[in-house]
Amino acid sequence: MNKGNRGMYRKLAMQNIKNHHRTYVPYILTCICTTAMFYIMNFLNASKGVGKLPHGADVQMILVMGTWVIAIFSVIFLFYTNGFLMKKRKKEIGLYNILGMEKKHIARVLFWEICVVAAVSLVLGIFLGIVGSKLMFMILLKLIHMPVPLGFEVSVDVIGNTVLLFCIIYLMSYLNNLRQIHLAKPVDLLSGEHVGEREPKSNWLLALMGLLCLGGGYYIAISTESVLTALTYFFPAVILVMIGTYCLFTAISIVVLKLLRKNKKFYYKTRHFVSVSGLIYRMKQNAVGLANICILSTGVLLMISTTVSLYVGRESVLEGRYPREIQMQVEEQELSDLETISETLLQEYELKAEDELRFHFTNEIMLREEDGFVSQPEGGYTSEMTDKVVGVAYIPLDEYNLYSGREVTLKENQVLLFVNTKKEYNKDEIRIKDKTLQVKEELEEIFIDVKSYLPTTTTYYLVVDSLDTARKMVEGAKYGSPVCSFFMYNLEGDESRFIDFTDELMERMRDKYQDEVYWMVEGRSANRDTFQRIDGGFLFLGVFLGCLFLMGTTLIIYYKQVSEGYEDHYRFQIMRKVGMSKKEVKSSIRSQILMVFFLPLVMAMIHIAMAFPLISRLMALMYLTNVPLFAVCTVATAGVFAMVYGVIFLFTARTYDKIVNV
Amino acid sequence: MLLEVNNLKKIYTTRFGGNQVQALTNVTFDVEEGEYVAIMGESGSGKTTLLNILAALDKPTGGDVLLEGKSIVHLGEKEISAFRRKNLGFVFQDFNLLDTFSVKDNILLPLVLAGEEYTTMRGKLHPVAQQLGISDILEKFPYEISGGQKQRTAVARALITNPRLILADEPTGALDSKAASQLLKLFRQINEAGQTVLMVTHSTMAASHAKRVLFIKDGRVYHQIYRGQMENEEMYHMISDTLTLLATGGDHYE
Numbered sequence A: 001m002n003k004g005n006r007g008m009y010r011k012l013a014m015q016n017i018k019n020h021h022r023t024y025v026p027y028i029l030t031c032i033c034t035t036a037m038f039y040i041m042n043f044l045n046a047s048k049g050v051g052k053l054p055h056g057a058d059v060q061m062i063l064v065m066g067t068w069v070i071a072i073f074s075v076i077f078l079f080y081t082n083g084f085l086m087k088k089r090k091k092e093i094g095l096y097n098i099l100g101m102e103k104k105h106i107a108r109v110l111f112w113e114i115c116v117v118a119a120v121s122l123v124l125g126i127f128l129g130i131v132g133s134k135l136m137f138m139i140l141l142k143l144i145h146m147p148v149p150l151g152f153e154v155s156v157d158v159i160g161n162t163v164l165l166f167c168i169i170y171l172m173s174y175l176n177n178l179r180q181i182h183l184a185k186p187v188d189l190l191s192g193e194h195v196g197e198r199e200p201k202s203n204w205l206l207a208l209m210g211l212l213c214l215g216g217g218y219y220i221a222i223s224t225e226s227v228l229t230a231l232t233y234f235f236p237a238v239i240l241v242m243i244g245t246y247c248l249f250t251a252i253s254i255v256v257l258k259l260l261r262k263n264k265k266f267y268y269k270t271r272h273f274v275s276v277s278g279l280i281y282r283m284k285q286n287a288v289g290l291a292n293i294c295i296l297s298t299g300v301l302l303m304i305s306t307t308v309s310l311y312v313g314r315e316s317v318l319e320g321r322y323p324r325e326i327q328m329q330v331e332e333q334e335l336s337d338l339e340t341i342s343e344t345l346l347q348e349y350e351l352k353a354e355d356e357l358r359f360h361f362t363n364e365i366m367l368r369e370e371d372g373f374v375s376q377p378e379g380g381y382t383s384e385m386t387d388k389v390v391g392v393a394y395i396p397l398d399e400y401n402l403y404s405g406r407e408v409t410l411k412e413n414q415v416l417l418f419v420n421t422k423k424e425y426n427k428d429e430i431r432i433k434d435k436t437l438q439v440k441e442e443l444e445e446i447f448i449d450v451k452s453y454l455p456t457t458t459t460y461y462l463v464v465d466s467l468d469t470a471r472k473m474v475e476g477a478k479y480g481s482p483v484c485s486f487f488m489y490n491l492e493g494d495e496s497r498f499i500d501f502t503d504e505l506m507e508r509m510r511d512k513y514q515d516e517v518y519w520m521v522e523g524r525s526a527n528r529d530t531f532q533r534i535d536g537g538f539l540f541l542g543v544f545l546g547c548l549f550l551m552g553t554t555l556i557i558y559y560k561q562v563s564e565g566y567e568d569h570y571r572f573q574i575m576r577k578v579g580m581s582k583k584e585v586k587s588s589i590r591s592q593i594l595m596v597f598f599l600p601l602v603m604a605m606i607h608i609a610m611a612f613p614l615i616s617r618l619m620a621l622m623y624l625t626n627v628p629l630f631a632v633c634t635v636a637t638a639g640v641f642a643m644v645y646g647v648i649f650l651f652t653a654r655t656y657d658k659i660v661n662v
Numbered sequence B: 001m002l003l004e005v006n007n008l009k010k011i012y013t014t015r016f017g018g019n020q021v022q023a024l025t026n027v028t029f030d031v032e033e034g035e036y037v038a039i040m041g042e043s044g045s046g047k048t049t050l051l052n053i054l055a056a057l058d059k060p061t062g063g064d065v066l067l068e069g070k071s072i073v074h075l076g077e078k079e080i081s082a083f084r085r086k087n088l089g090f091v092f093q094d095f096n097l098l099d100t101f102s103v104k105d106n107i108l109l110p111l112v113l114a115g116e117e118y119t120t121m122r123g124k125l126h127p128v129a130q131q132l133g134i135s136d137i138l139e140k141f142p143y144e145i146s147g148g149q150k151q152r153t154a155v156a157r158a159l160i161t162n163p164r165l166i167l168a169d170e171p172t173g174a175l176d177s178k179a180a181s182q183l184l185k186l187f188r189q190i191n192e193a194g195q196t197v198l199m200v201t202h203s204t205m206a207a208s209h210a211k212r213v214l215f216i217k218d219g220r221v222y223h224q225i226y227r228g229q230m231e232n233e234e235m236y237h238m239i240s241d242t243l244t245l246l247a248t249g250g251d252h253y254e
């Protein structure tokens, strides 16, 4: 091949990209954005600047996940988009072939095209990534409450990773294009765009399966009570709903529409006639794309609403986890020891203790069987136990009376019962191992929400007549704790000294107990930073990935609009000739398009609503028990998302209108 | 008089840089009830343009079109579609069937748009389908049937509203000779049954079926031939002679 010819292919490639600017410009923009986003995320998780921060390593752990998600998303999404572009161009390529261009030469043109795309998107993407990484770094630091350092970092390693990843993607795309060209005969190529214009078949089996999957997924999400069960069934539920979503868009929609068409009275009405038949085709062509949009949207909503809630609610999370500023705990030792240590230190730091709580507490992990509670068998937890695992905690009566201000008396075999889930026990007796105890009263509340120690399980709190009884109840249990003494209080005074106070308190405890007994000191202020880091890191990740997915959604919507536009243009002409007014045609097409594009959004909202009970239970694992706050954040996220979605729709609809020329 | 076309003029202004194309200079002719008129002319002589204006799909730059004495040029957008639905039937070269509809639904489309009841529609469908020999394929989709069948479906769609006038643009253009002559026979039948037909065509063969042929050149009606008592063959020769004359730029004669 001589030089002139090679130039020709390059020119042809450039010309092609120019001719297809309507589809190629968004594609290249997406390539640039994914490149930049990958660079930024990879930069942040590898940056020494972040690593050197206190707790920076934790944040980077979170961001590594983000890098992987972006990498996987880029591969799938860019590959898919390229395939879509190729399909649209089969006709043109068939024409080249018929006009005498060998496949070999077409391959060369395509090669140059991919090269142009790769070069432009890598150069601009990395440039944008480098600029953006500084900005994102600052935002991340703001979110995790860290001072912003000066300076500017560029990482050669990260550039290398980025170039490698995206070159592999482009190479894969190119090979896929070649495969398509080599497989096809020119005649097939020519009709490429019209393959699959067949009337879709009703697939009852798939529709039924979809309904079952959706129903099953929703049922799990709504009915799950315990956090452990929620955790076990979360992924199965997600998978079920995903399968259900695909079935919904591919099969259920067609079945429903065809049923509508069978109903002659309904179908042969001006308004329904065009929409129903149009929708059958649109659904067929777009089903997978729409299901993708729905799932991506659900993902965006979930990620953003949970991370925003955690971030906004971090103070209440902290309070849930640490009911008092300071909590001290020691096994089988006098409570007064804790008080002595605290008092001397409080004086040194000129602080005052308030809202003090002193109590003893012991508990055991048990299984709740039909006829009572039994110890968890040796060998630990297995998945069959999920529904049965509960905590049983014992609190002595005198401490209950002290904090509740009541004067209850109990016999040795009598208890007061409090269950930390809403379900009431409603029985007079409770059998624990081989003992049967009388439930004298079921309590509405208990003086300390010891939930923070056992956040994940349903816990039965038993107030027993004495500490000795409590001790006997857990004696010899493999999954039981010895009696612990607790001392908790809030601090009053100079807040800036709280953290030092906590650290010093820890030192004193270490001096006293060494490693001989189990003890613990926790401070809310001392842990605030950790929570801030983690919640901030998650928020950053959530919003960042949310934006990425949103971009994917936008591109899919845009391409759908463009390709629909070309087809509708033709349909529009015919309808006008048969006697539909411009306005009628326009409104009919509009309403179809609206249905098609807002169905995924509506479905995503339904998914979120159904997932809400399950997710709010999982949030309890992160100590976010403030369900109203989570609800508000979810609704707000959904609202903002719907607005953004609407704007994207309107924006892409303009291109559509131009093509249809309404 | 069913249709009167008076001094019709159409100038296209291209979007960029005011380049003007005069598609119709001055077209005047009449069509009477029950006539079968063919319009011929070279490529680019303005036939499609004329048809589009008659169908009120496009507005003329000057002149007037009267259907039963009423001007259709100044109708509003809403009236135009109702007018088209009630009075006109279309048959096109590339069939213009909607691939989202079955054959039956394609035929019923204008009736549905007019808001008719399903039972009335069904009553109208069967005679038309019978006449056009497509009763067996009503449930099929456009991609499943042949070109000839597609065109007959399109004719059925045009006929089902009982229009005052059928407009056809190159109806035989995409058909092989057998399907084409079948279609022309059909047109003749429906014309003999009283239907007015106006057909644009390149094909001398197609035009020779008409009762009258109009020739358009340079945006004007250049010449016309009446069939009178002529047989198809005689008509055919006369048309091809006229076309030769037209192409060599011979003088205008009547």
Ligand SMILES: Nc1ncnc2c1ncn2[C@@H]1O[C@H](COP(=O)(O)OP(=O)(O)OP(=O)(O)O)[C@@H](O)[C@H]1O
Pocket (backbone or CB within 6 Å): B012, B013, B014, B021, B022, B023, B041, B042, B043, B044, B045, B046, B047, B048, B049, B050
């Ligand atoms: N939308 C348009 N804008 C500008 N010029 C147009 C437009 N439509 C047609 N023309 C021009 O008007 C003239 C007449 O076109 P028209 O389509 O009516 O020809 P025709 O007789 O139907 O030709 P053919 O037999 O090839 O179909 C041509 O010169 C054409 O280029």
Ligand SMILES: [Mg+2]
Pocket (backbone or CB within 6 Å): B047, B048, B049
């Ligand atoms: Mg034409």
